[in-house]
Amino acid sequence: MSPDPRAELDPAARRWLGKDAEALTEAEARVLKHARRRSVLIRRPAGDEQKTFGESLADQVASFGGSWTFIISFCVFLLLWAGANLWLLSQPFDPYPFIFLNLMLSMLAALQAPVIMMSQNRQAIKDRENAARDYEVNLKAEIEIMGLHEKLDRLRDEHIMTLIAKQQEQIDLLTRLVRRNDELGGGR
Structure with missing residues (x-):
């Protein structure tokens, strides 16, 4: 075992x-x-892997559906639809209150919302994976920094001990010199 x-x-x-x-x-x-x-701890960020066709399509729909291009073009489409059915056509295909337009908008919303949610869910998963990787990198950095602090403390302590030993040698030498001087009669 x-x-x-x-x-x-x-x-x-x-x-x-x-x-x-x-x-x-x-x-x-x-x-x-x-x-x-x-x-090294660093790995590839989440989301770099190969996406399926559905995931790629969901991301593209979410990207386009949340853009100013979509909003402006959709407003233009709504104005053209309403203008054509109110003023231009003698026999409108969708007279006011635009029941067919409401049906089309409801179907668009019914399809677009889940697709956007799928894309957001995938993004949330990638964000969680990246946050977990960031945590690991930060934890390792913190451990490395604590290790460096310990090494610096050890070096400082060794340096201080070396200085104390040298000072003690100097004190001992001075003490011997003073005794010798006293023995030779230089202390009177």
Whole structure:
């Protein structure tokens, strides 16, 4: 039976995240593994994968349906429809109150709304995946920064200890010089 791969992360998990390796989420475990190996964590952003025909069509419909081009062209179409049926045609095909136009608009809305919602749902999924990736990158950066702080603290402590040792050597040397001077009678 092979050992739990998270068990090797236990010291790092306690040190950096304050919890046992068993309590780590998948993202936290992945981040700690990359931090220990000093490897790159960044992956391709969500949404770069190949889209199906339906997903691509939904994105195009949502893109066009939410544009000024669509709004302006639709307003022009409505004005032409109303103008043709009110003033230009002696036998209008859709007399006021434009029942056929209402039917067409209802069918358009009934089809367009779910397609736009499909596109928005896909975008929400991509946003959640990208947010999870951002979290992992930020967590790894935070762990790396804490590690750098520890290294700097260790270096500072070593430097201070070296300075203290040198100062102690100088004090000892001065003490010996003063004693020697006293022994030679220079202290009168």
